[in-house]
Amino acid sequence: MGKLIYMNKKEEGITKRMAEGVNASGLKKGIDFTVVSFVVLDNEFASHSLGGFLGRDSVKLFKNVIGGYRAFAESLVANKEIEAVFETPYPKIEHPVFYKLNEEIDIDLATEIGLGVVLYNGEYMIYNPSNTGNPMDAIAEMFALKVYFQLKHPEEVDEKLKNSFSKFEDMIMTKMIANGKKHINILKNIFKSV
Template sequence: MGELVYFKKKEMGLVAQYLDSMMDGSGLVEDIDFEIVSMLVMDYEYNVHSLGGFLGRRSNQLIEGNTDFLEQAKGLIKVYGRENDVLWVAPTQYKGGDNVKFYKLKCDIDIDLATEVGLGVVLFQGDMMIYSNQPNNDPIDAVYEMIKLKVYLQLMHDENVDMKLKESFDKQAELIQSLILINHRRHMERLEVIFEKKGGTKPSEEKSEKPRLNRTERITSGDILYILAFLYGRQVERHEALTFLKKVEGCILDDVENSSKKAIYTASKDNFFTYVKSNPKYTKLLENRGIENYQMLDDYASQYVIEHF
């Protein structure tokens, strides 16, 4: 525990370039050996924010000292007059276990960005380090952890393109989107811009003329993974989400612009919520929590996943 872990640079892209070292965090005790710096804030509309995103400032500029980060966050919310807008504030999830890794980077860490892409930040032995806030007990968990770290580094360093991440983005954009915790559409759009400008796009005459998906009204299977995890009470596979989406009235194979080169299934948010609400299995669940529309369901599900997975 707390020991240096060596890694292979082959095919690690930006991780190899910007990773200083990787520490074994198994056996370390929260608030004794390290403290969590990154904070999540939920407002009364069930929207989840990074602390800096909620206050309109960068957490790196707000947080001071080397301890009591949760109390600092609560104090800052009061200073900015937002205490009446907050349902709760808490550190990013940390489950511990035998496979926890703390990543020390060669560059500054943006606390809010790390939080939004589904990572967390700790202060360990005087250094800010990144960790993944999901369990790492299965080989696929390690893959997801590396994807989130690559996404973070790509957004931080858009001057260099991680070609392996670009390949994954081209083939599995919905999976990457599902791993991003906050502002996933904004971050996905920025990744797309980075890859188009720096990653070698086709000549303009060969570019797709497909229309963009109207994400204010329609969703894909990747958008409902957290919702189904909340409804089912367990983690959900991508094929299960697609099967569920196809049952929604008006679900179509939509030939819209997306990171894959194939048409994708989409459905309207309203029809999706109507389908869920009409299912006797979920009616009481929604009523008991006062969930009245798709956005409330999406927000509640995001928080459920944070707390349980």
């Protein structure tokens, strides 16, 4: 329950941006942690991160919120033309993992590319909402984390992601829930520039 997971502390790739992994087994949603990544479905059925829909940064939106994140998110879009607002799904698997990063998490970017964000012990952490427990989900999770860091740090090209991008572009795109074409084009431009 909330136990730290050992991570190889290499100073390369995504591990240099991760502080630690937390085994979330036994933690209860709404009691031990709160999901703070929200998806807004507009009246044309296009999906957006909460901040993306509002044109604001979710980290800043939630700065002074203490509990009731879902109700707060719903209140922000109450008078807007939307179909729904919902939390990113939380996986019902035996051993979910939260990733604590060495930098501020961009909740909206994480949400748009298919990751989720929780508030646990007063800190934002990333998780994989599409994890079903299938071992292949680990590959998709790794790609999502690599894409997240590449989009946040375009000046530092992840050569392994660059070299495998054309092969896995479709899989990466299918995991994105908002602005997929935009994010894929940004990645292509990053990789083209080197």
